[in-house]
Amino acid sequence: ETGVTQTPRHLVMGMTNKKSLKCEQHLGHNAMYWYKQSAKKPLELMFVYNFKEQTENNSVPSRFSPECPNSSHLFLHLHTLQPEDSALYLCASSQGIRGDTQYFGPGTRLTVL
Amino acid sequence: AQKVTQAQTEISVVEKEDVTLDCVYETRDTTYYLFWYKQPPSGELVFLIRRNSFDEQNEISGRYSWNFQKSTSSFNFTITASQVVDSAVYFCALSANFGNEKLTFGTGTRLTIIP
Numbered sequence: 001e002t003g004v005t006q007t008p009r010h011l012v013m014g015m016t017n018k019k020s021l022k023c024e025q026h027l028g029h030n031a032m033y034w035y036k037q038s039a040k041k042p043l044e045l046m047f048v049y050n051f052k053e054q055t056e057n058n059s060v061p062s063r064f065s066p067e068c069p070n071s072s073h074l075f076l077h078l079h080t081l082q083p084e085d086s087a088l089y090l091c092a093s094s095q096g097i098r099g100d101t102q103y104f105g106p107g108t109r110l111t112v113l
Numbered sequence: 114a115q116k117v118t119q120a121q122t123e124i125s126v127v128e129k130e131d132v133t134l135d136c137v138y139e140t141r142d143t144t145y146y147l148f149w150y151k152q153p154p155s156g157e158l159v160f161l162i163r164r165n166s167f168d169e170q171n172e173i174s175g176r177y178s179w180n181f182q183k184s185t186s187s188f189n190f191t192i193t194a195s196q197v198v199d200s201a202v203y204f205c206a207l208s209a210n211f212g213n214e215k216l217t218f219g220t221g222t223r224l225t226i227i228p
Contacts, residue, residue, distance in 0.1 A: 099144075
């Protein structure tokens, strides 16, 4: 595996389900990110982790819970989501958090019924 | 605060034509980085280029070229002899080196190449 991988690629869940998105980077980077991309909206930064520590929470609702056990893995735990949370969730990584290039994974297409 | 504007929402050109995607940015920092990403229908954001604010030299990579002009705060992207595989959404982005500013994306330009 190379680059940034995300699983699952597609996820359909009900509003009462609990699921998790997984991201793994094979680039030796120190920073990882979650973004949300909704139809016809700009990319929204959700969370930033640098050296496993959360450095940014962009006013994300608590039904989204990130976890970063090490610099290579990032999870997004989902519970009691709303239909408006349906979107493409993108993970990215970079060497540092200021000015360094972010490399993105293929995304998880989430549909909340 | 920093801001990126991509005024062209959608562009369609016939294959083999040249096309330029515009990007205008705003930042108070003197040190910053500009990026272009390509998002094909598969969804993954593909990194194309990173340019720092002290390097105004234009760059060419195959059919792709970038024109960075600090005087007009623009970082435009030109595809020469376009191909159907160039069809995608293209995002311009800005990151400041100092402060708490993260990577700020424009709203993207959807490029369609017509065979």
